[in-house]
Amino acid sequence: MAKISFQDFSAYYKLKKKKYVLSLNKITLEIPSESFFVVVGPSGSGKTTLLKAILGGVELTDGLLIINGTSVENIKKKEANISYLSQEYSLYPHMTVYENVAFPLRRMRTDFQEIDLRVKTVLDYLKIDFLASRKPRQLSYGQMQRVAIARALVKNPRIMLFDEPFSNLEPTLKNELRLTLKNIHQEFKPTIIYATHDLTDAFILGEKIAVLNGGELEAIGTKEEIENSDKAFVRSFLSR
């Protein structure tokens, strides 16, 4: 289905003209299809790079990254059916919420009635249908993130990438959205990869958890395995 596997994968990003910094160092891991996979680690450990790599957005790489049997370089973004959500504002400011959510479907040239149906369904599912005709600048940050989730969800993606999307939200809203994500995962069954530095997030959501530090994979396993891990870094990370 949508199995992702990293094999000895390294990623570099450009610091200056000729200087590159190693961002991921020989990562080998497998993300099973339809799983809820969480990547934890401190800031700067390479989580974002990992996600960007799946999108094909890292220029210089080494090693293999295979999605569904194809190497990531050979995948066209359009056909990949992936969605990506981060902390940054990514809604189109000049379009209404409805148009924002409809945008991916229009790219895929779905016909008008189906677009209408799907957008309304998704907005309803996330309980933001009353916002449909508002513009992003009229929304609160929490509402904006929900619209972003809607936009990500509406094209029924096989892979959903989340890059610390809720770290700016207050705890109640965070909880609510975490639950929403869990429900989405249960209903639509995409492969979800969720990056965060918050352990609570990881333990609540993750079926499988990977711990990254400084571009290296420190540990990987289920919640219990991580909790009982005896690796130094993992223990120190857990105690924060």
Place this chain on the structure above:
Amino acid sequence: MVQKPNTEFQAKQARLIHSIPKLSFGKRLKKDLKKNWVVYVIFLPVLLYVLLFNYAPLFGLVMAFQDFNVLKGVFGSSFNNFANFKTLFFRDNFGIVLRNTAGMALLNLTVGFIVPVIFALLLSTIRHKRYKRVIQISSYIPYFISTVVVVALWKEFLDEGGVIANFLSWFGFRNQNWLANNKVPVFWLINTAIDIWVGFGYGAIIYCAAIANVNPNLHEAAAIDGAGEWKRMWHVSIPSIIPLVVTMLTLRIGTVFLQGFDKVLLLYSPSIYSTADCLTTYIYRIAFAGSADYGVSTAAGLFQSAIATTLLIISNYLNRKITKSSLF
């Protein structure tokens, strides 16, 4: 996009900063083309336009070195090296043309430049907001009138019995058609006056904005110290906008040669060629009126271009020196 590493991470990775042997230029180009070919293809119309209308004419500059014959065309005409330039420089009126051009440019850079600044400063001392707005909007009107109309109007006013001629006669000048007056600064002053009339409102916009953006605390401090409008203008507004004024002046040096010529073309007449003729109109006349000597005309154009480019480079250099920033 990618998170910047914090210093702890950076320290750890310091030994891992690679000077990756860059892929050869050819390989990188190939990779880039593969990724971005759509963008480049989309760019083609622009490329076509620029090549045709901006770069192709540059080849025509070769005419400046040719004994150009229309029938033989560019490829058939023989080269005469710098003969065209010799002809150009040693013509009787070339020196006069240069003098006129320099005179008008100088006036443009001094009087013509300072008026919008002064206007903006005066405007800033007007407290009645409605009135200020009315003045501003009125001042924009001349800018939006076409050159043809502007010239027509001024021709009428400068004619014998016209408003300006009458006005000047109060000061003792003979009431005359000023556009027929061939004495030296007359036409230059007229030209500058028209430039000012057309551009002072529009040109003041940027200074008004700068004055309005001066830190209000400075004004308050001055007001507390007892400074009225006028004093505040002198001691707060003016010093604050001096950097901008200097920048604008240096930029103007670079462009002073390149504009305003169609106005002169409409204004002048053979009787005042000796003061009104400037480089651009001279080029026009050599090409389109009378001798139709394309070779010499192009040589003159090349000469003017060279001066303009030199000025542009100088002005950019000055500007950068003064403000530590550049045009591009």
Place this chain on the structure above:
Amino acid sequence: MHEILVKAREEHYIPPEKRSNKYHGGMVEHKSWLGVLYTVILYAFMAIIILICIVPMWHVLTSSLSDGSILLFKKGIVWWPIQDSGAESMFNWGGYKLLFRNRGIWSGFLNTFIYVAGSTTLGFVLNVIGGYTISRKSMLSRPLALMLVLTLMFHGGLIPTYMVIKALGMVGTRWALIIPGCTSGIFMVIMANAFRNVPESTIEAAEIDGAGHFTIMFQVVLPQSLSIATVIILNTVILHWNSWYPASIYVPTKRNLWPIQLWIKEILAQNQPSSFLQAANPDYNKYLLQYCVILIASLPVLLLFPLFLKYIEKGVIIGGVKE
């Protein structure tokens, strides 16, 4: 601490009756008679400035409604339409009637309209494309940007440009007035700057959703740069509306292709007072024609620019004053 403050306040206390009218930078200031004098002079001076700016066009308006035969000999500003002592109404519409019937002039308006619309649209598309390409992070964007910037510094000049256009077969056609001047490198650079300011995340999101470059250009990046785009369009429209010089070079003899400004120039040249005085049965309304056509040609821009004032002023500030 508290005692110190109280003491300070006591020492500096000024009873209300002794306080001056001075407020900090506020609306009421201590007015000296010198200040008042200055204000009066300034306001009066500005009134003169307003007159200087408005009166010429007013003069055109009133002249266009005056009696042509009297107008010929009138010197100075026409403050109100002048009529013959025996005239019935205040306004003489003869000039406008003549204008209405003049085919050539109407074709002039039509042509100007065509040139403005054509040039602006074409130029705008090129600007967006050019700006977009330069604003992307790709290998060729720098060299291409340099190529555009160089065009601002080096010009072929009058003759070479003319020859290129002639070689393209455009001399004597409408195309010479639509295509060659429609845009310039500077506009593309300005658009590129505007595009670079669009948050990268919106562009990425569109890419992930499978948007192609055209979609990104016109549906993502451009809508977020609308104010700068408006400024460029306004400037282009005004430039082309008022343009006469290219037409005088490329279509000098083809009156049916003339823009309105060229017609104005022609009418002005024809309407020398001497020709009227010599003619046997002159139609003095012809003398009015120049004023009527000037008015009608200038009216659109003059009426519309106040609406776009906000954009125009913003544009000047962003782009620095050009010319």
